[in-house]
Amino acid sequence: MNCTDLNQKLTGNSNQIFITTYHSPLGLMFLGATEKGICLVEFYDRIHLEKTLLKLAESLKAHFVEEENEHLNQLKEELSLYFDKKLQKFTIPLVFTGTDFQQKVFQSLIKIPYGSTSTYKNQAIVLGDVKAIRAVATANGLNKIAIVIPCHRIIGSNGSMVGYAGGIHRKQALLQLEGALHQNQFSLL
Template sequence: MNFIDLNQKLTGNLNRIAITTYDSRLGLMFLGATENGICLAEFHDRIHLEKTLLKLAENLKAQFAEEENQHLNQLKEELTLYFDKKLQEFTVPLVFTGTDFQQKVFQSLIKIPYGSTSTYKNQAIVLGDLKAIRAVATANGLNKIAIVIPCHRIIGSDGSMVGYAGGIYRKEALLQLEGALQQTQLSLL
């Protein structure tokens, strides 16, 4: 990903998003943070990655700077502990973007416990509007902080694996790591 080219599309933005890479067990990830917290954790091959990055920078009125900061260092440590099964709850500060409704969806995702799963329908019920299932699904798809905001814990009402921008195989691997899938399945981690 060439962040200099992306920045040329973001003229006039004054804030900064520090961006770095993290080599996870499931592939290379881009991590981003402002001075207030993490705003990005995405796999390098996520669908529509460039569009996602541009929207993030637009929402935060920021440009990308390839550098480290305290939040990125903390996230790298926490991701390593997570993949080593030594961390179940992230503590790194987060910076949410999106509409108020989308941010409520992200907050509801964080409340799904490690090792558990939920559905779009259950999320809509928790948010107080069963009719909002499609809006909940759309918001899940707009999550820019993979793993930390655990949209991978959302499965179909019938137990099937439903969309995940990082790839269904990663979703299955994350759920297996957390013990939310039967261990008789082939381990991807």
């Protein structure tokens, strides 16, 4: 997948999303940023990646440029520190897309501390509507800024591993890296 192919599907978008790749310990990732901050952190083999990229570009009225910017450089540094267990909280500016509700869900994810986990039900309670569990789960699945917006910290109410667009094996690895998995959870995979 390259910028030219994606940009041919976008018309009239004047803003730019600068994209680059990052070789993480868990696989190749696409990183994207506008002039205002990071808008994309996704694994290269994520399900429906092209659809996610096109939706992002449409939301931001932007086209893709294969070029680095200051935010991408900072993100690469912070990701490297994170994977080396030297960073627990990202400081990079973020550009959210999605509905107001989805953005509230993303903000609630950021508040889950490093080394901790939560559930969709707990997120719904934090957002003030325990009946919104499915909407919360759907919003989590629409997160385009993996790791930085830590949707990997959401587990099932019974402690089981639940969906993760980057793959359950990566979710487990991220939680292990953060020290958030209890020994009995390893058998659930």
